[in-house]
Amino acid sequence: MSAYLLNRLAVQPNVTILVNTRVVAVDGDEHLQEITLDQAGTATRLPATHLFVCIGGAPNTEWAETTDVRLDTRGFLLTGVDLSPDDLDRWPLKRAPYYLETSVPGVFAAGDVRANSVKRVASAVGEGATAVTLIHRYLAEVTPL
Ligand SMILES: Cc1cc2nc3c(=O)[nH]c(=O)nc-3n(C[C@H](O)[C@H](O)[C@H](O)COP(=O)(O)OP(=O)(O)OC[C@H]3O[C@@H](n4cnc5c(N)ncnc54)[C@H](O)[C@@H]3O)c2cc1C
Structure with missing residues (x-):
């Protein structure tokens, strides 16, 4: 808090x-x-007539542990410049990951689940909107003309 x-x-x-x-x-x-x-x-x-349970925020990212999507030590999804060369050992493209792109091309993360995000509503909404733009950019790369 x-x-x-x-x-x-x-x-x-x-x-x-x-x-x-x-x-x-x-x-x-x-x-x-x-x-x-x-x-x-x-x-x-x-x-007592009411009980508010505040249990903190733990990312629900166990699914990523069996994929090439890299996590930080607390289980948040790493994206963009937060990915180290080691995290990108299986990165297949010449370009670097986009700002919200994980260590797997075309897989994006936005909001609280993303490592080092601001953990606020406005930033989560903004990242979601930004991710849409980046997904369009990614699809334009991989879709044949
Ligand atoms: C007690 C508390 C008070 C807060 N107060 C403020 C505040 O005053 N101002 C502010 O700006 N921010 C506040 N925040 C932070 C704010 O709530 C978050 O930053 C914001 O909700 C993040 O949005 P999000 O979409 O990234 O994640 P979330 O809102 O957590 O949404 C993620 C959604 O994904 C769902 N989900 C999870 N796993 C899966 C899965 N495997 N498959 C499908 N769905 C899944 C979840 O059920 C959830 O609905 C507060 C947070 C808490 C806990």
Whole structure:
């Protein structure tokens, strides 16, 4: 989470931050009524009607591990200038990969799944639009006149 958001939460009078705490049970009949917290082995039951789960961002890229599409150490897809010479050991073309092109010609990545992307909505949308243009350029290369 961004530091400015954490700072705002820390001074919010109606927000309590519990560190080293796990939600270990949720209970209710028709809807959520109670959660159970575990704090260093001590269980505490609290009334609750809503629970927001924020689990962070993990790229769903296991499929790429059995392909020539190269990933960074955290599983994000490498593209363009982020591809090292080693990553491009099977790159078959004379030209370098385009900005959003992976280590496989014609395979593009845009948005959060791309290594070193900005991880914001506006940039993801912009990269998606840019990828379309690059795909057209790629198709013009491989499509016979
Ligand atoms: C809690 C939170 C708060 C945020 N707040 C902001 C904010 O205030 N401002 C901001 O600009 N950004 C914010 N972001 C970031 C923003 O949500 C992302 O940058 C943006 O959604 C990225 O868009 P995307 O299309 O790349 O990925 P996503 O929005 O993650 O879309 C990827 C889609 O692909 C689907 N998918 C995954 N694997 C497969 C598969 N194998 N086959 C088919 N589909 C698949 C997923 O289900 C998902 O629908 C926030 C993110 C989080 C988690």
